[in-house]
Amino acid sequence: MTPALTDRQITYMDFIQKFITENDNFPTFEVIAEHFGVKPNSVAGHLLALRKKGYLDMCPNMASYRRTNAFKSFMAIRERNAA
Template identity: 40%
Template sequence: MPKTLYKRQREVLEFIKQYIQANQSSPTLQQIADHFGLSSLATVHAHIKRLEKKGYLIKTKNQERGLVLTDPSVSLFFREISEIPLRGNCQPGGKIQTTSTSQTIPVPIEIIGNTAALALRCSSSIAAPVGAQKGDLLFFIETSDITDNAVCLAHYLDAPNKLFWGTIVQDSTSSSGLFALGVHKQQTIPLHELTITHRLALMQRAY
């Protein structure tokens, strides 16, 4: 159920809806600031964060016009959403602490695709891929296609229910490549001993 919006939050959301209807794309943060006569983008950021936290929109990382509305009652502005299950937390050393909760994270299908996916949360800055921070959400999609330096999930051939996370790396001593656990790559496993199940497709910054 959508959470209550304060007056200015409703005004910002309505402006975004109207802008998308007229322009087929979302406004930039600067355009929102200009519309409301705000001198600081920090104020706009605060409104967007609250709207996202309350479930009315998603701000796509590294996109100037990356505001995506999630309210299905507004058909002109609604984009199909995929509910991605939150499976646990990334821990140091490539470990994953699984959770039994049924929490899901809404992500537009156009961003994550129709491929089966799961989400993990970074438990700390030392348990996060490069560029991620404590609390960030990591979205992984199922794949058997792997590339160097890709952040992936994997399991041993004889233990399919125990996933861990790490990075694909090449090594002159291994013809198949290596899987480096966690961030610091202090422990590696030959790829031929593993099954790669997912690769990192999207990061969502924590607020």
């Protein structure tokens, strides 16, 4: 079972999901930082926390994150509950 998420982490996941749906690519730290009005270092901390909880993973040979199956399952449940 994956660890519980904070409200802020869920907000980040919602933004990442929407961005990927619209742009077919994971948003950069700068894009996320601009959206939330924070510095990229703050974004790095939130994404690292999501990685430690199993919702994000690093792409091999790239300095980029990708969604895990736990992330995708969580978002699918959220979308179903919102409908």
